Amino acid sequence: MAHLFLIATPIGNLDDITQRAVETLKQVDYIACEDTRTSSVLFRRFGIDKPTFSFHLHNEHHKTEHMMNILRGGQSIAIISDAGMPGISDPGFLAVRAAYQNGFTVSAIPGPDAISTALAASGLPSDRFTFEGFLPPKKGRQTRVKLIAESEITTVVYESPHKLIRFLEQLYEFAGGNRWVCIARELTKKFEEFDRGRLERVLQEWKERDSIKGEIVVIIAGKEYDE
Numbered sequence: 001m002a003h004l005f006l007i008a009t010p011i012g013n014l015d016d017i018t019q020r021a022v023e024t025l026k027q028v029d030y031i032a033c034e035d036t037r038t039s040s041v042l043f044r045r046f047g048i049d050k051p052t053f054s055f056h057l058h059n060e061h062h063k064t065e066h067m068m069n070i071l072r073g074g075q076s077i078a079i080i081s082d083a084g085m086p087g088i089s090d091p092g093f094l095a096v097r098a099a100y101q102n103g104f105t106v107s108a109i110p111g112p113d114a115i116s117t118a119l120a121a122s123g124l125p126s127d128r129f130t131f132e133g134f135l136p137p138k139k140g141r142q143t144r145v146k147l148i149a150e151s152e153i154t155t156v157v158y159e160s161p162h163k164l165i166r167f168l169e170q171l172y173e174f175a176g177g178n179r180w181v182c183i184a185r186e187l188t189k190k191f192e193e194f195d196r197g198r199l200e201r202v203l204q205e206w207k208e209r210d211s212i213k214g215e216i217v218v219i220i221a222g223k224e225y226d227e
Contacts, residue, residue, distance in 0.1 A: 008111030012188035029075035118184035118217035129154040149174035180221035186214040
């Protein structure tokens, strides 16, 4: 039966995958993977053996039509990203939109995600928040950082290790050193780390590190928050 599934996969620890996710991956006809090599580790662990094809940022438009043809043939597809829920700062939106436009059924199977995991463990206000995803590398970046600095609610940002210091320095410029932040690194993995405190101290500490590695989420409290 034609059905498009969005399936959340572990953000680090493979044991975090849900039973429903594994069962669905074993039942669908095809699996669209952000990186088939990365997903193969998960498949071997849980005995999943289905035809796969790549579905990532650089082929999303082309492969979306390929998926529609599969669905038109009455078969089912699961979309997975390298980690977390597809469609959230990862490919997926175009395929989901096309599926709805063509009258196909779409289901999301929830599971681990870096946003809620980092936010919940940050100890910063989580009743309202803005998710910024990855900031643009150049054009518009400073404007986005200014908006974060002026925000009255918590903001969640994804950042790469080699751009983290630059982001913290820009945030310091516009928000000042007293702003509360939390850096969450390598969530659910062996070297998981949460560094929570005022921006001035956090920035200085991370600048003194020999190297910064891993997946990083930065949580920034609203400008009026203090404790």
